[in-house]
Amino acid sequence: MTKNAQERTYGQWCPIAAGLDVLGDRWVLLICRELLIAPRRFTDLRTALPGLAPNLLTERLRSLQAEGLVDTEELPPPAARTVYRLTAAGRGVAPVLRAMARFGVDHLNGEPSTTFDAKRALHALVLPWRERVDANLRVRLVLRADDQPDDAADFVLSGLASEVTSVAGDADVTITTTAPALALARRANSPGLDAVVAGRAADRKLALQAIGLQLSSSARR
Numbered sequence: 001m002t003k004n005a006q007e008r009t010y011g012q013w014c015p016i017a018a019g020l021d022v023l024g025d026r027w028v029l030l031i032c033r034e035l036l037i038a039p040r041r042f043t044d045l046r047t048a049l050p051g052l053a054p055n056l057l058t059e060r061l062r063s064l065q066a067e068g069l070v071d072t073e074e075l076p077p078p079a080a081r082t083v084y085r086l087t088a089a090g091r092g093v094a095p096v097l098r099a100m101a102r103f104g105v106d107h108l109n110g111e112p113s114t115t116f117d118a119k120r121a122l123h124a125l126v127l128p129w130r131e132r133v134d135a136n137l138r139v140r141l142v143l144r145a146d147d148q149p150d151d152a153a154d155f156v157l158s159g160l161a162s163e164v165t166s167v168a169g170d171a172d173v174t175i176t177t178t179a180p181a182l183a184l185a186r187r188a189n190s191p192g193l194d195a196v197v198a199g200r201a202a203d204r205k206l207a208l209q210a211i212g213l214q215l216s217s218s219a220r221r
Helices: 003-007 015-023 029-036 041-048 056-067 090-107 119-125 179-186 199-210
Strands: 070-074 082-086 135-145 148-159 161-165 173-178 196-199
Touching: 003 161, 015 029, 015 090, 015 196, 029 041, 029 056, 029 090, 029 119, 029 179, 056 070, 056 199, 082 090, 090 119, 090 148, 090 179, 119 135, 119 161, 119 179, 135 179, 135 199, 173 199, 196 199
Parallel strands: 135 173
Antiparallel strands: 070 082, 135 148, 148 161, 173 196
């Protein structure tokens, strides 16, 4: 534990308290959320977290680096930029974020922001519900929103593993829906997902089973 962490420790011999000593400060988990999606420049993090002051972002990143959860990487030309990324230890935060997503979905209020794109939807509303279903499929999520172009990202199922990627090649299954509909499908007593699902019948069934979703009675296949 770093000196700063020692100054704000709960001082309890408990793994939950020890975890909060490292991750419990405001904005820390949201910084980890962004870095779990992809390595980010400092300016990328500022854009994604508009309520976070630059000096506090710097402090939080330094703290995460001191804990060995975040490091930096110099990207080669033509990018030639410094990005922050999660270390192997930092990626251990993923189950915490997924548990938070499962808990938090019933507490969502208002409408999604314009920054809540398909990749964020996959990380926040699909991956946390991944079932232990053996599947080898490329599932494409097409997210629709009023007055905005459709946004898409892929969710690759490989055995029991899974990965969110950019769109590439042909998808075995395509799910077209909206962020509010996807969130509603994850709530307690949900009527199911209102979506258009395309692909072979067997692939559709396996993909929906693997991500723990059922279609509503009004959904189209």
